[in-house]
Amino acid sequence: MAKHLVEEIKQTKPFERPSDEALLSIVRTASVLEHATNELLRPFGLTTTQYNVLRILRGAGAAGLCGKEIGERMVSRVPDVSRLLDRMESMELIGKERDATDRRHITARLTLKGRRLLEEATTPEFIAFGRDRMARLSARTIEAVNEALAVIRETP
Template sequence: MKIEEEIKQSKFKTPLQKALLNLIYTANWLQSKQQDFFKPHGITATQFNILRILKGQHPNSISATEIKSRMLDRNSDVSRLLDRLAQKNLINKSTCPNDRRAADVTITENGLALLEKIGFTVDDNVIALNEHEAAELSDLLDKCRG
């Protein structure tokens, strides 16, 4: 559905304003779709992002600071998210031997199993673009960020 129909507005000052509003609207739409997708699995999109980061490090550990630097949403409260994932037995946290204030984090077998169960269907089923269109969109978004 076109942005004009979604927000019931047909006039925009410029094509750039229309594109910006469309981008904001679509980002919120995607977040809502992700929430709906992850809810039955008992995690959030942000927790999924952390599990993917940890899977990429597996079997090595990684610090919470490094996790935060790799996250899609860097404004997240990583400590709280890690505590929740640990409570669900999806990750292990241990005190870093070199710095007692830091934690070493690894993904558990349960975390790996959950990622396997979810698979990457979240990526495939959210937006209706073919591979060429997806690559073009990604390039345009990179250009937006300058």
């Protein structure tokens, strides 16, 4: 049986409300998953954020996307998408091109090197990582979790 957060973080007093524990449990779970994902990507020289950008640009196809569009599609928000894209360009994972009519508009596209690294990093272990964690939950529970998390994200 899974431990409650109170036990896991060795909290001496119970939470005042179940909703307090639920919120902290979401934060803790996200942190644990991100850390484990970063460990899986580390051998490839990638972070989860960079991996996410590569997936987004692969999905965009040859048209690419501007930084604002990439930022809107990111799983985890980053404060400076431009700097992230600059780093990824210096790694030759993406290419950037200025619009001829509007110099402020820059389109990012996945390079061949970026596409290959994305394919290489998406190992069977990486794929199994997420699936294994969800395998103990029923389809109904997964649906309920997705619905609950959507409500939490949409609440102002």
